[in-house]
Amino acid sequence: MLIGGAVFPLLGAFFYWFPKVTGRMMGERMGRWQFWLFFIGVNVTFFPMHQLGLQGMPRRIYTYLAESGWGTLNLVSIIGAVVVDMSMLLFVLNVVLSLFRRERAAENPWGAPTLEWAVPSPPPPFNFVVLPVVSSREPLWSRETGGATHVSGLATGTREGLVTTVLDAVPDVRYIYPSPGIWPFVAALAVAGCWLIWSIFSAQGALWGMIPPTIAFIAWFWPRKRENDQHLALEKRP
Amino acid sequence: MTTRREARPASVAAVRRGDALDVANLPSYGFGNRSLMWWGTAGMMAIEGAAFAFMIVIYFYLRSLSDSWPSGGAAPDLLWGTLNLGLILVSAVPNIYADRAAIDHDLGKVRICLVILSVIGLVLLLVRAMEFTTLNVRGDESAYGSVVWMLLGLHTFNLITDVADSLVLTALILKGPLEGKRFVDVAENSGYWNFVVVTWVPIYAVVYWGPRF
Known part of the structure; x- marks a missing residue:
């Protein structure tokens, strides 16, 4: 089976x-x-x-x-x-x-329909230079003729993504993702090193070991001035 | 007033410019199910809600197997638990106001509501601590004790989580730096608090009245 x-x-x-x-x-x-x-x-x-x-x-x-x-x-x-x-x-x-084969694979050797086959093999770290517009489940098979091909207007200086409506996938909100920083790493260390390992050796750790990760999560969440300025510059009320 | 229940696309839609779909005019945040964190919180509530439901089922399953319930002890004292129920229901009022004020971007009202909620939250934690001292059973004493501590413990976990969240948000809203999407955080904090309030009703009923019937 x-x-x-x-x-x-x-x-x-x-x-x-x-x-x-x-x-x-x-x-x-x-x-x-x-x-x-x-x-x-x-x-x-x-x-x-x-x-x-x-x-x-x-x-x-x-x-x-x-x-x-x-x-x-x-x-x-x-x-x-x-x-x-x-x-x-x-x-x-x-x-x-x-x-170790010498010749390189093409972008879409199978003639496949989904988006990963629209970028080179292997894909560059940024995936797409511009966000493609998709109008079906098989975007590479059914390019809408005359439709928009890509998204523009997203910030290039910050990590801005696009949120669409749930069912119709209409572009709805520009979502600014957090900038890189040390806190996600500290949080990971706190979860693994403190909460997980401590709770293996003592039941108390399962409880009190949650405090360091919590502090790290709060620090991660707390906005920094520079980031805040960037967000305010891009902000638009719903 | 915009309400969160309008999950429609932004009033300013994406515009077609040549081959491009220009999204520069879309809002940079949205309330309700337009927000990514709303989905995360909803998922969290689904998981926690399922855990509560399981624990209640387990409670009555264990009860059906026992000759006496509470096994060989007294039922929990009603005072602190009932006080908690009263307080938490009262807290729903400033909570709903906080939600509405957040959607209206009314900073003054949001500040007042969050301060009130933080104070109520801290008092609730004290009351909850007293509840643990008057359960009249140890967690490792019997199946009854175990399931009661688990139920109360799970709800306390949620209570602490949201009180901590409220305190952090209150500090941020009072001190800054502020931006519009903080109002979304406030609205979502309120949504989670509603969950903590609503789940306390059945859990209170089971923990405090389950042994009395």
């Missing part, structure tokens, strides 16, 4: 986003070999287990009596597992070799 339901899609997603993350495609031929080895291996491993279950073998035991007659099917299962191992070995090899 877990292999079929979670590991297959996980491997699929790995292949899908590998070029976006690393800027390199994964090897297709090796990928095909890996898929078939994995597909066959998984079925050879797990299908006999269904039959073994019907014959009365409980799950997750490492040994059983020879008289139970479960030996042959378990051997088949093991062979399947070895095939799965080979497939995973091929996968790791594919990842390593692909990382």
